[in-house]
Amino acid sequence: xxxxxxxxxxxxxxxxxxxxxxxxxxxxxxxxxxxxxxxxxxxxxxxxxxxxxxxxxxxxxxxxxxxxxxxxxxxxxxxxxxxxxxxxxxxxxxxxxxxxxxxxxxxxxxxxxxxxxxxxxxxxxxxxxxxxxxxxxxxxxxxxxxxxxxxxxxxxxxxxxxxxxxxxxxxxxxxxxxxxxxxxxxxxxxxxxxxxxxxxxxxxxxxxxxxxxxxxxxxxxxxxxxxxxxxxxxxxxxxxxxxxxxxxxxxxxxxxxxxxxxxxxxxxxxxxxxxxxxxxxxxxxxxxxxxxx
Numbered sequence: 589x590x591x592x593x594x595x596x597x598x599x600x601x602x603x604x605x606x607x608x609x610x611x612x613x614x615x616x617x618x619x620x621x622x623x624x625x626x627x628x629x630x631x632x633x634x635x636x637x638x639x640x641x642x643x644x645x646x647x648x649x650x651x652x653x654x655x656x657x658x659x660x661x662x663x664x665x666x667x668x669x670x671x672x673x674x675x676x677x678x679x680x681x682x683x684x685x686x687x688x689x690x691x692x693x694x695x696x697x698x699x700x701x702x703x704x705x706x707x708x709x710x711x712x713x714x715x716x717x718x719x720x721x722x723x724x725x726x727x728x729x730x731x732x733x734x735x736x737x738x739x740x741x742x743x744x745x746x747x748x749x750x751x752x753x754x755x756x757x758x759x760x761x762x763x764x765x766x767x768x769x770x771x772x773x774x775x776x777x778x779x780x781x782x783x784x785x786x787x788x789x790x791x792x793x794x795x796x797x798x799x800x801x802x803x804x805x806x807x808x809x810x811x812x813x814x815x816x817x818x819x820x821x822x823x824x825x826x827x828x829x830x831x832x833x834x835x836x837x838x839x840x841x842x843x844x845x846x847x848x849x850x851x852x853x854x855x856x857x858x859x860x861x862x863x864x865x866x867x868x869x870x871x872x873x874x875x876x877x878x879x880x881x
Contacts, residue, residue, distance in 0.1 A: 589616060590618065591613055592621040592650055593622045593626065594623045595659070596664070598629045602660070605660075605699065606685075609660065609699055610636060614636075614637050618703075621643070623643070623672070624645050627643055644672070647671065647673065647676065650672050651676045652676075654678050657678050657679070659682045659692060662692060663691045664686075664835055665682075666691050673855060679858045681702065681857075681858040682694060682857075691774070693863055693868060710861050711861065714790060715854045716773075716790055717854050718853070719771075719772050720732060720850065721738050724844075727831070727838050731836065734833040734834040735855060737770060737832075738770045739767055739779060739831070740830070741832065742766050742826070743826060743830040745824065748824070749767065749823065750764050752820065754818070763799045763802060764804060765807075766800040768800065769800060770797055770820075773790045773792040776788040783799070786809060793814050793850075794811050796810075797811075818847070819847055819848075822846075827842055
């Protein structure tokens with residue numbers, strides 16, 4: 589078993605749990621690869637008994653070398669791993685040392701059990717679709733995709749912006765709002781949910797278009813097919829706006845036309861036996877909790 593490890597930070601709280609991950613992998617005779625920046629944080633604090641530690645930096649140095657990638661942190665850390673996995677198909681398992689951990693479903697007490705489950709093939713893969721962002725200027729380069737959402741925000745102003753939306757060239761609406769979210773089914777429980785968007789099961793082949801603080805009582809989130817093409821144009825007093833793909837952001841101006849489609853490839857999230865989407869909703873978001881049930 590070849591396992592790659594990635595994390596953003598290390599602190600006194602998470603350090604013992606990282607050591608547990610490393611100890612269990614070495615006990616399982618796993619080959620360990622660690623992201624170079626993460627290793628620089630760990631090397632003086634974690635005991636690596638194995639001499640077979642390899643380092644990786646980019647997706648090219650990870651492809652064909654790892655069977656699994658462990659994200660150690662919160663959901664933001666897991667979203668970072670897309671830059672390394674891309675279209676390789678390497679399954680991602682999120683070990684939650686952060687707060688909520690909706691995507692990072694492995695809790696701290698489950699660390700050893702989850703590694704045993706992978707070693708003994710007692711797991712399943714959840715294919716998750718991605719949203720793709722394109723402009724004529726090639727904004728975001730070859731990292732122009734997101735697992736959760738693409739968001740258009742106002743920038744450097746308290747004034748609303750207007751976002752013109754078209755589906756396959758057909759005008760949908762002009763949103764007068766603080767911004768607009770185009771969410772995948774995976775992202776339906778993230779930013780879109782906090783703005784009033786619906787929850788969508790991960791296997792749905794749709795996007796959710798959710799306005800952020802719209803100045804219209806008759807404007808609500810809408811679900812569109814992810815097989816279609818969504819085009820956005822934005823205007824505002826300031827002339828510059830912010831576009832975010834998950835946690836990555838760039839500035840655009842009103843001359844930029846944005847095209848949003850579904851990415852051709854998908855990513856695999858590891859699901860252990862006994863886990864499912866609705867169970868996670870109940871545990872993490874208290875969805876459906878009712879004292880009558």
